[in-house]
Amino acid sequence: MIIVPEKDIAGLIDRAESFDAVEAVFAAMAAGDAYNFPVIREAIGHADALYGFKSGFDRKSLALGLKSGGYWPGNEARGLTNHQSTVVLFDADTGRVRALVGGNLLTALRTAAASAVSIKYLAPRGARVLGMIGAGHQSAFQMRAAADVGDFERVIGWNHNPERIGRLEETAAEIGLPFEQVPLERLGEEADVIISIASAFAPLLMDAHVKGPTHIACMGTDTSGKQEVEAALVARARLFTDEIAQSISIGECQHAIAEGLVSESDITEIGAVINGTRPGRTGDEITLFDGTGVGLQDLAVASRVVELAQAKGVAMEVDF
Numbered sequence: 200m201i202i203v204p205e206k207d208i209a210g211l212i213d214r215a216e217s218f219d220a221v222e223a224v225f226a227a228m229a230a231g232d233a234y235n236f237p238v239i240r241e242a243i244g245h246a247d248a249l250y251g252f253k254s255g256f257d258r259k260s261l262a263l264g265l266k267s268g269g270y271w272p273g274n275e276a277r278g279l280t281n282h283q284s285t286v287v288l289f290d291a292d293t294g295r296v297r298a299l300v301g302g303n304l305l306t307a308l309r310t311a312a313a314s315a316v317s318i319k320y321l322a323p324r325g326a327r328v329l330g331m332i333g334a335g336h337q338s339a340f341q342m343r344a345a346a347d348v349g350d351f352e353r354v355i356g357w358n359h360n361p362e363r364i365g366r367l368e369e370t371a372a373e374i375g376l377p378f379e380q381v382p383l384e385r386l387g388e389e390a391d392v393i394i395s396i397a398s399a400f401a402p403l404l405m406d407a408h409v410k411g412p413t414h415i416a417c418m419g420t421d422t423s424g425k426q427e428v429e430a431a432l433v434a435r436a437r438l439f440t441d442e443i444a445q446s447i448s449i450g451e452c453q454h455a456i457a458e459g460l461v462s463e464s465d466i467t468e469i470g471a472v473i474n475g476t477r478p479g480r481t482g483d484e485i486t487l488f489d490g491t492g493v494g495l496q497d498l499a500v501a502s503r504v505v506e507l508a509q510a511k512g513v514a515m516e517v518d519f
C-alpha cells in the first residue's frame with residue numbers, strides 16, 4: 200500500500216493537474232463510464248461535527264475508493280482546518296487497498312477545480328469582474344483557480360463576517376488584481392462570474408441582485424438544508440451540475456426542486472457540456488453551476504497524486 204501524507208500533497212499536485220483530473224472525471228461521469236455511490240453524511244452529535252463517506256468507481260481510469268471525513272467547525276480555534284478527510288483507493292481488479300492519501304488540500308483543490316471547469320465552459324464572453332461570496336478556507340483556492348481560467352480585471356467580495364474579508368483581499372493581491380468589499384446588491388449587479396462558497400442556511404444572493412449575463416458557481420451548498428441563492432434565481436438560470444442526484448438532494452437546486460420551480464430535467468451535467476453532447480452557454484443568459492462535490496473528484500485527484508508520487512520516486516510503500 201502506498202501512503203501519501205497530507206504534508207506531501209502540496210509538493211506533488213498543482214492546480215493545473217487538479218483541473219485536468221476533475222474535468223476528465225466529469226466527462227467520464229456524463230459518458231456513463233464513472234458513477235458515484237450514495238453519499239453518507241451524518242451529524243454525529245459530538246464536536247458539532249458532520250461526518251461521512253463519498254465513494255465511487257471510474258471504469259475508465261479504474262479509480263475505486265472513498266473519501267471519509269467531514270466538517271469540524273471548532274477546528275480553526277485549534278489551528279486545524281475545519282474540513283478533515285482522508286482518501287482510500289482500492290485496486291479495482293483485486294479489491295486490495297492501494298493507497299491512503301491525505302484529503303484536506305485535495306478537497307480544496309478539487310472543489311476549486313470544479314468551479315473553474317464550470318467557468319471555462321459557462322462564463323459569459325468577455326467576463327472581467329469576479330464576485331466572491333464567502334471568505335472562509337475554501338475561498339482563496341476558489342479565487343486562484345478561477346483566475347487560472349478567466350481573464351479577470353478585478354475582484355469584488357462579500358462575507359457574512361465583514362471583518363474576515365481580509366482573506367479575499369490578500370488572495371486578490373497575490374493574483375495581482377484589485378479588490379473591493381461590496382454589498383450583495385452590487386456584487387450581483389457588477390460581477391460577470393460569481394463564486395458562492397459560504398456555509399449558509401438561508402439565501403444570500405437574491406434573484407433581484409443579478410441582472411445577467413452572469414455565471415454563478417454555487418459551491419458551498421453540499422448538505423440538505425444549506426442554501427446560498429434564492430430559489431427564484433435558480434429557477435431563472437440555466438442549470439448545470441456535477442451530478443444531478445446530488446444537486447436535487449444536497450445541492451443548491453434542492454430548494455427550487457422542493458418549491459416546484461424546476462424539475463430534474465432542467466439540470467444538465469457539466470460533463471455533457473465538456474463532451475459536447477449538450478450545449479453550454481448559448482447567449483446572455485444566467486448560468487448556474489451547482490457544485491455539490493462528488494466522491495469521484497476526490498478519487499481522481501488522489502489517483503493523480505499517487506501516480507505523481509510514484510513517478511517522482513517519493514511514494515512511501517508499506518506491506519499491508
Ligand code: NAD
Nearest residue numbers: 310333334335336337359360397398399418419490491492
Ligand atoms: P469555513 O468554515 O472556513 O468558512 C465558512 C464561510 O461561511 C465563511 O465565509 C463564513 O463567513 C460563512 N458563513 C458562516 N455562517 C454564515 C451564515 N450564517 N451566512 C452566510 N455565510 C456564513 O468553511 P470553508 O472550508 O471555506 O467552506 C465553505 C463552505 O463550502 C462550507 O459550507 C463547506 O461545507 C462547503 N464546501 C463544499 C464543497 C463542495 O464540493 N461543494 C467542498 C468543500 C467545502
